[in-house]
Amino acid sequence: MYVRRTAAALAAVTVIGTVTPAFAADPSPSASPSVALPAGLYGTSDPTYDGVWRQSLALLAQNTVGVKPADKAVDWLTGQQCADGAFAPFRADTSKKCGPKTPVDTNNTAAAVQALAALRGHDAATGKAVTWLKSVQNKDGGWGYMPGGASDANSTSVVIGALAAVGEKPADVRKGGKSPYDALLALSLPCGDEDAGAFAFQPDKKGALAANGDATAAGVLGVLGEGLVVTAGKESEDAGKCLGGKKPTPADAAVNGAGYLGGALGKTGYLKSVMPGAEDQPDYGNTADAVVALAAAGLTEQSRKSLDWLEKESAGWAKQSGPAAYAQLIFAAQATGTDPRDFGGADLVEQLNATGPAPRSAPNASDTASATPSDKEKEDDDSAFGVWWYVGVFLIVGIGIGFLMSGRRKGRQ
Structure with a gap:
């Protein structure tokens, strides 16, 4: 549900990776990195557009399953931070100070915060990062991918996750009297609309809202105040209904968004790619995000069909896409109470660990279960x-x- 960074996505000024910035379907990563790969980095593809993102997701996923990452992997991530607290997708030479042309963004920064907060012991780094995120909040209460850019559902949601990770109350983080929840509710399609309950990524040039499956997954987590890692929530007694009319509360919007996702996934079990020309192509990452969102909203059983589909169909995508993909699948397993070490017969934890430096410790399946x-x-x-x-x-x-x-x-x- 968050941004996956690719050159194509950046060129289109979109959100990488989950719409992707915040997340759009991600083309296959480059097999020929244009820069030397650091020893502590996860993945072997060019890190120029997704280094911090994939490292953050990898470390967060490892922590979630009880794996202690290698020190050099954590050090690489903290070393990417700029003096003002922000993170760019990748800084090849960290001896050079960040400047006006350093492409820092909210998604990489918020993902790094969630990972470092989970690992503990990095309060100074996360504190500076959150201060920077607050400094670039828009007047509508939300965030865009780049500082100053129009707010979008995915970026706003990943920042909410970062705020929650450090103990902040997102509702209290305001700009111009608006909170992040206000920004998300403004992107929620109201009851009575053809796609009632869905979230739009951003309004179009005329201000109209168009339903977007991945933005909806992000929006549901955002209005619930959740980050990338969740446990199954309690199903609302009003599940399946559209609540709040044209002015839903955050709780209403979560129910409505989950209802839309359930319907979107109902026929095929997966969300379709939003990339041009790929209308019938499954989007594995966005489907994993949707599973997480449904579980967080208490609709774990409704997410089961999609989880089963991912267990059967996602292996090739994950192998090609690398650490962030394995992390997304681990998050989906975690949210639904599924064993990530037996995901359609695959050990996601082992596969993730193999994409980077050997962790300090990695409990086996029996340790994890006991x-x-x-x-x-x-x-x-x-x-x-x-x-x-x-x-x-x-x-x-x-x-x-x-x-x-x-x-x-x-x-x-």
Whole structure:
């Protein structure tokens, strides 16, 4: 549901990758990178237009399944940040300061925030990034892909995810009295419309709204205040209805958008590509985004047909597209309670890990099944506490300090 970056998408001033900026269907990545690939980067295609995006999704997906990424992979991502907090898709030479011509954008920045917030220990980096995102918020409350660009559903939603990831309340982040939710609601097609409940990517030149499947997936997550990683929500008692008339609340818009997605996926199980000339071509990434959105809205069962389709049909696309694609499939599995290590017979975690530097640790399937993320965190914290407690006692005895030191839990990296 977010932007996937490609040269073609940028040339069209669109959102990369999920509409793609925020997400449009992504052509196959270049097999011949025009720049040297950094050792810590995931994927082997040219990173010029999607380096930070795919790295952020890869690290976030690994964290979601209990994998601890390689230090150099995390360091590469943090090293891409500009002094003002923003991220560009890729900076080949980070020794050079960012300037007015550095192509920073909201999507890469927001994705990096979500990844680094999940990994913990990067508060300074995420704090600067969020400050920058707030500084480029539009007067309608939303964000465009590039600073100053017209707000779109995908960019606004990925920024909402970043705000939520650092503990901000999106509804309180305002510009001109408008919140991100106001911007999204303005892009929601009202009840009575032929495509009621859908979200438009942006209004056309005449201000008209046209339904867009991926923008709808993004919009649903946005009005729910969710990021890229979600767990299944509770189904609304009003599911299947169109709520709120011409002035829906964010909660209404989530129900309406999920209803539209369910209908759009109902016949084939997948969303079609929005790329010109590809009307009957499935869009695997946008379909995965739609599965996540439906699950977040509590319609996990309705997403099952699409998930089954992805399990059967997405292997070739994921192999060709690389780390971001594997991450999107892992997010879909996570949202629906599906094992990403047995996704249509494929181990998505292993496949993702193989696209970049070996992680510091990677639990196997049995480890993942026997311990939830919260259990593991508790186990890590307790172990770290014990180490520091013994160090404290040793220092107290050795130096003769007559007071007790309080143990401090070591934060996860």
